[in-house]
Structure formats: structure tokens, C-alpha cells
Amino acid sequence: MRRRKGLSPEDADLWARVARTAKPLNPRIPADHPQSSPLASTAPVVPAVPAPALPRFRVGQTAAVPAARLPQPQTPAERLAAADLRMDARTHRKMTQGKLRPEARLDLHGMTLAAAQPRLMQFILSCHSNGLRLVLVITGKGRGDHGPLPTRPGALRHQVPHWLHSPPLSAVVQQVGAAHFRHGGEGAYYVYLRRPA
Incomplete structure (x- = not known):
């Protein structure tokens, strides 16, 4: 048996009575709008938006991506420099x-x-x-070549600040900062400890 398209007259009458008593979810769509009908498509009506004007592109040309759109990865030293200062500013300046x-x-x-964490x-x-009060932790900068397995270069350099800010070390560590180049630069950290209780 073939299914009939549309509503029967009884179903259409029933639908009209129900539609008059229903409160619209979107009051901006009038009741006589095509979307308010049960026969309307379920796809939402999207207003046409003009496409932005793009510069001409030639075959073989590299697409320029604005630098502002690309998230710039932060080094551990940059993250530590942006962290809140929890020690005397004068001592911190001397340390850095x-x-x-x-x-x-x-x-x-x-x-x-x-082996390094314990x-x-x-x-x-x-x-x-x-x-x-002030100790130096040398991690090394990390090598770029790690063989066939994908690993992050400088795993210790990335992990040590996390360990220092996690319990139980967070209770005794007051500030962590990148070391000056004379003490190892990017491959080392200053760790400023709290006074013992």
C-alpha cells in the first residue's frame, strides 16, 4: 500500500486546533511562517551571508595565514615568567x-x-x-632527534615545573623561574624555597 503525501483533512483540522493553543518557542517566527507548518522542512532557514572578499590565489602560491590566528606555543620559561610573583620583588629581580x-x-x-621525579x-x-633558599635544577634543553617514536623534545624541561608546583613539593617551593644564562639558561630552573617552619 502506498503512503499518501500530506495530511488528511481530519489530521489538518486537528493540527490547526493544536497549533492555535500552542505557545511558539521562537516568538519572532509568525504563525503563518512556513517553518510553523508540520509539513515544513526540518532544516533551519539560514539567512544568506555574503562571502568575504578574498585575495586572488594562483596555483602554486602558498596561502598566507595571519600570525594572530595561530596559537603560539609557550616555552616553560615563558609560562613561568607569566606566573604570579610569590616572593620579594627585589630578590626575584636579582635571581632572574x-x-x-x-x-x-x-x-x-x-x-x-x-628516575628524575624521585x-x-x-x-x-x-x-x-x-x-x-635558592637551588638550581638542571634539566637540559632536550634534543630534537628522538628516533622513530614521537616524543616531545625536552620532556624533563617541560615536566619539572609541573612537579615543583604539585604536592608534596608545592608546600616547600615558593617560586620557580628560568635560570640566567650563566647558570644554564633554558636548560635549568631556579627554585626559591620557603623558609623552614
Whole structure:
């Protein structure tokens, strides 16, 4: 049996009575608009928007993408520089200028993440209990070539600030900053510790 298109006269009468009692969801669409009919397409009516004028493009030409649209990845040093200052501004300025000498240093260069994290925790907690304030953590800058497996270059350089801002180290670390070039530059961090209680 073939299905009939449209509503039967009884169904159309029933629909008209129901439509008169219904409150429209969008009051801006008048009741006699084609979208208000049960036979209307379910696709929304989209007003025509003129296409933006684009510059001419020739075959073989590289498309120019505005730099503002591309998110620029931040280095760990840039993220730390943008973080809130939680120490004395004068001491912080001396520290970032390399005028303060670190009292201890830890070289994680070449370690795996699994070996470096417990070593970093032990070092920081030990330095804090001994009353040291400024220590240096060397991570290395990371190599670009990691073989066939895709890995992020400088995994330690990216992970160490996260570990320093996470418990239990966050309780004893007051400020983390990128080291001055004389103390390792991008491959090292200053860690300014809180005074022991």
C-alpha cells in the first residue's frame, strides 16, 4: 500500500486546533511562517551571508595565514615568567639577573622521567630541611632527534615545573623561574624555597 503525501483533512483540522493553543518557542517566527507548518522542512532557514572578499590565489602560491590566528606555543620559561610573583620583588629581580648564587644544584640531565621525579623530590625536600633558599635544577634543553617514536623534545624541561608546583613539593617551593644564562639558561630552573617552619 502506498503512503499518501500530506495530511488528511481530519489530521489538518486537528493540527490547526493544536497549533492555535500552542505557545511558539521562537516568538519572532509568525504563525503563518512556513517553518510553523508540520509539513515544513526540518532544516533551519539560514539567512544568506555574503562571502568575504578574498585575495586572488594562483596555483602554486602558498596561502598566507595571519600570525594572530595561530596559537603560539609557550616555552616553560615563558609560562613561568607569566606566573604570579610569590616572593620579594627585589630578590626575584636579582635571581632572574643571575646575581644570586644557588646554594645547591641538581643535574637531571640525561635522566628518564621515572628516575628524575624521585630524585628531584628527595633533593628539594632535603634542601628545604637544611634551610637552603635558592637551588638550581638542571634539566637540559632536550634534543630534537628522538628516533622513530614521537616524543616531545625536552620532556624533563617541560615536566619539572609541573612537579615543583604539585604536592608534596608545592608546600616547600615558593617560586620557580628560568635560570640566567650563566647558570644554564633554558636548560635549568631556579627554585626559591620557603623558609623552614
